[in-house]
Amino acid sequence: MRPSHARKSRFLEVRRSIPRRQAILSAIGIWIVFFGIWLIATEGGWVNELLVPSPLKVFQTTWNLFVDRGFIGDIGISVGRVVIAFAMAAALSVPLGVMMGSFPAIEAIFAPFVSAWRYLPAPSFIPILLMWFGTGEAPKLALLFLGVVFFLITLVMDHTKNVRMELIETALTLGANRSVTVMHVILPAVLPDIVTAMRQMLAVTWTYLVIAEIVASTTGIGAMMMRARRFLKTDEILSGIIVIGALGLLFDLLFKAAHRWLFPYLKESRG
Amino acid sequence: MRPSHARKSRFLEVRRSIPRRQAILSAIGIWIVFFGIWLIATEGGWVNELLVPSPLKVFQTTWNLFVDRGFIGDIGISVGRVVIAFAMAAALSVPLGVMMGSFPAIEAIFAPFVSAWRYLPAPSFIPILLMWFGTGEAPKLALLFLGVVFFLITLVMDHTKNVRMELIETALTLGANRSVTVMHVILPAVLPDIVTAMRQMLAVTWTYLVIAEIVASTTGIGAMMMRARRFLKTDEILSGIIVIGALGLLFDLLFKAAHRWLFPYLKESRG
Amino acid sequence: MSSTVLQLDRISKTFQLGGGRELTAVDRVSFEVEENAICVLLGPSGCGKSTVLRMIAGLETPTGGEITLGRHPVTGPGRDRGMVFQAYTSFDWLTVRRNVEFGMKINGVPAGERRERAEHFIRLVGLSKFLDAYPSQLSGGMRQRVAIARTLANGPELLLMDEPFGALDAETRWQMQELMADVAEQAKTGMVIVTHDIEEAIFLADKIVFLSAHPGRVKEEIVPAFKAGGRIRPKEELVQTPGYAELERKIMRLMREEGQHE
Amino acid sequence: MSSTVLQLDRISKTFQLGGGRELTAVDRVSFEVEENAICVLLGPSGCGKSTVLRMIAGLETPTGGEITLGRHPVTGPGRDRGMVFQAYTSFDWLTVRRNVEFGMKINGVPAGERRERAEHFIRLVGLSKFLDAYPSQLSGGMRQRVAIARTLANGPELLLMDEPFGALDAETRWQMQELMADVAEQAKTGMVIVTHDIEEAIFLADKIVFLSAHPGRVKEEIVPAFKAGGRIRPKEELVQTPGYAELERKIMRLMREEGQHE
Amino acid sequence: KDSVNVGVCVSWPGYGMLEVAKEKNLIPDYDLNITIFEDPLGGHAALAAGQIDVYGCTADYTPLVAERGTDVVNVALLNPSYGVDHVILAPDVTPADLKGKKVSAPQAYIGQLLMGVWLDGEGIAPGDVEWVNLNADEAVGPMLSGDLSAAYMYEPWITKVLEASPGAKSVANTSDPEILKTGIFMDALYMNKNFISKRRDAALAVLKARWDGLGYWHDHVEETNQMLADFLQWPVEDIGYVVGTNGKSFEGGIYMFDFDESAKACGVLEGDMPLDLSNGFMPEAAALTNDWWVKLGLMKDKVDVTKAIDCSLMGDLAASGYRQAFGPNE
């Protein structure tokens, strides 16, 4: 028996969670609006078809790229680059960041350095990278690596510093030495946060892909987009953007799934 | 009377804060090591002096740039672009992010859109931006804006969602309506976190500067660096990188100071 | 003697959990709160005390029954029912004075009156020295006093408190309890207080509503007979009062019985 | 009767604050803890209880005086002094069993013995059903029991606890108190417990060390005489025991006196 | 087999003849390792650092190399631009109106030279216009929206812009005899000095292979154009619009020097040059380019451009009796 005077629910309620149906409809809605405006703008001739082709054209092109032009190969190469560069960045950032977050003496050494290098305009390193790494995969990986590694170190360090002091002191009073404390308490405690930070930073790596693949490259999504620029194939550029967006979201989902899978104990149960 | 058996302090102690002196020495030390290696590498002829000039040369060049070539004007222009673009990004992100964090209905609409656009490879939008915004300042600002705005929205939203429910419910039971709750409780509560998020994201804007200033630009640090690249003046490129790094750190300090100044109530006092 | 200010009439609350499951947290709970009286909700963890309080505040909608405040049914949160939470809810960006003025300001009380009332209630909770301090400069107990002053200054008919002193240490908790007893007398505001602490319940309550768990139902309503003559202070006296020890044991027994179910 | 396991000899601790200021948190505190006995540290907030406990644990270095455990001076944290904090310190990424085995594992106890001891102590704290559960699946009280089992399984000579039950609700707190009384008897481990709760102190303590504030000094050492015959259970009985009410009032008075200083 | 690292400056058919040589096994003793740099400057950096040995790119870079003193030399001119590069004027704009208006060209690239040379011909000094730093593709949008008064462009944008914006017109291109004879709108082959001095045989072999590849193209235009299309991932028609189908030149594309012509440009072979160019004009053209960079404010001084030119390899080939001369196929 719901009282008749029950508060009537308005569309906008602070922190009132919404039904799943509405969430799905909203998500679909915004994309319909987006593509709708795009479609109207192009079909209605508000924008030059040459520079902004209609979404239908772009989908068509995307389809063709996949079916006829082996775009999947380019995607594979780009994904490979992003993954390898990111893995290298993680392989450096996680140990270094955890050490910096655990030992103030180490933080004092590296933090002033790392925080300045975050501002590094990675693209201006291209000539230097080419000089050092030649023309193979190395300079592209190095660019992607440089674009993300300093942010990642900073984030890992911050998260490590947030590991609760009580956990560390508990380990110490259980007889743990420094290395046990770091490896068996601090590291597992911070790992879920590290994975979350990696999820966020992977997006940065994707945004750098286009720049990296201009560097001595004929393969990959970025190189395809460069070629498309040359021939004014805006539809292919937009295809590339859409594919990168979709890949980004896909990786986001993968990271989320990995998070759930790696850290089953974080599932909340019991009230 | 300190007991003679006091634990002897080792260099690496988990979470044992270090003396100020050590912190300062470490910070200076790492830079000395960095410039030292650089100096030795160039003076010792391990690298081609033309491609990697010695730090002395770079400082010399930086000095010349300032004194003889009016570099300060370029810097002013770049700083202006970064600040304006970032201010625009903030002007959109803060209201939108706060609304998304406050109203699940709004989040449901925009979140799926924003999180896909984070992966946006901003550089590939250059042709479209030029078409829409012409060749003045607008496309550069737009590029910087696009590079950072989606990250910023996401961060503001996340922080807003972390505003404690009790604060909101307190406002409601004091008789606040929706707009009062959002404007006078949620917004001031999340503002310190927003400023912190902005501090972090400003770094991203700086890394995009070099790309933005290739676009229809002959002024600014980025354009200077592009020209330097053309003429393979690595010393000037490195000067640009150093100046950007220094500016980044300067802005970081400004944001820190602003944070202290804007939120005096966050100063911890009393135990 | 005194009239009823709040009435709960067979209030139920069923939460929808994930996967179509349901949880009845509160099941046909009825009780009344008299004017200017302190009603304490007691019961084992998870018995629905907070849920009942939140429904009174209008922060949750009952799935059954009716809550009446004065003559009007409760349909949402409102300034007539002020709430104090266990977690500190001081607005950290406002000084103590402006915290206390907050409710009045958003309700359009003129500046002069606002100032006066704020100062009155700040004095009442003993923070006059800290008028222009920020909450971060205060201790936990002082912050909680700010929250209480803020709520009282807003002139609610009823003050709702969910374990308001749970996070405080023993001595501060006593001070707060005594403060609340004073406030109840001076500000003439009815209160519903949720607590775990039996001593606190006995000290403060004009009436104790004991809830049982799974689902939350009223198990017993207890009116401490020995308090008929008014509240007993100082607290040290209370433990010596005839009847106190029996009541304490009785409630302990109730608690323990309920605790078993878990 | 029983010998001394821990001895504090005029321990002081002065913290260096910013700007060259100093704060003497603990000033020449001396007391002893006997084998298998529970010593409770009581005192107003900020009187240095935690600091004393942390110095015993070796987590802070005294600026004066000497702490002796058995025959050896304390110079740093070690497995001979296990510590349980108020905040939950279960390692969320390990199951209950592996949490409890943690200390033994890092100290090189062979797997078989580890397993056996872990199971023994998990049984002792009543969590046998949850051997393979993760801490996040447990309630607050159960997590605290994991922490206690983990510490005990590591075989410390002394168990140090800083308001271990402060975050728990009343009924769970009682259960835990009774558990600790059992543990003290069965595991034969001495304990130093910091608490705010007078009832808890009286129930658990073989000796109460009452500290005064600013700076922290030993104000009084109290040995509850009525407990000479052993601990009294169930708790409901305790409040009825002759001498209990007097002791409670006495401590309340001490607390209140100290509270004034603030 | 020794390998030689070759770079190609943007995917451009003119630089593709080494790929032809490689695929047709015209250089059997060496492994050619060919990389395309979509970012031309990246290639120059790699060449200067010795990460690549050989690099095909525009000739306007020669004075810059001389100024910097990097270990890079221009060893041969490959082809003039024969109408690829245009200056496009917006509708309703006359050259005389351009003072103070926005004109676009990629700063410090050949496009800016062309724009500068053309403006100069119209009596407008570089300082009299507002330069906008844009690549051809980037200039399309602003050109269509009327933001620019003139722009440097090449195909396929010229056609698109002329179609979409009636009244726009091409006012100058690199096939104009006046512009051709300046000799500065050229593609060139660069090599790393250390490569030449340490592996002179390899350098000679690569250079020869380049001409052999060209010869193969001349003889098998259709097959080779397809090969280039695959290599660059271009449509084959577009290859035709650059290098043509007659095995020599394409009006609106480029004009392929044969070996003899290039050797004459170096001055290592006697004889007259086509296109109103003079024998041995290479240093002259580089010096002129240098002048233009100075005029445009991008270089400070005149430098000794001969430091960055090395015609000895062409000379060795010529001395060894290597000859190649051809005109368009019938």
Ligand SMILES: Nc1ncnc2c1ncn2[C@@H]1O[C@H](COP(=O)(O)OP(=O)(O)OP(=O)(O)O)[C@@H](O)[C@H]1O
């Ligand atoms: N929003 C909600 N969604 C689902 N279940 C809820 C929600 N809020 C409370 N519950 C459940 O309702 C029951 C009663 O919760 P409530 O918080 O009212 O208990 P409580 O008596 O206040 O407990 P405690 O003493 O621990 O604060 C619990 O089982 C709880 O898990």
Ligand SMILES: Nc1ncnc2c1ncn2[C@@H]1O[C@H](COP(=O)(O)OP(=O)(O)OP(=O)(O)O)[C@@H](O)[C@H]1O
């Ligand atoms: N690391 C520290 N640096 C500076 N001062 C400290 C530090 N730790 C504690 N203090 C100060 O020492 C005094 C004693 O603190 P301590 O935490 O030991 O008190 P306590 O009795 O445990 O209080 P509570 O009951 O609130 O837990 C306090 O005034 C506190 O502010």
Ligand SMILES: [Mg+2]
């Ligand atoms: Mg509750």
Ligand SMILES: [Mg+2]
């Ligand atoms: Mg403490």
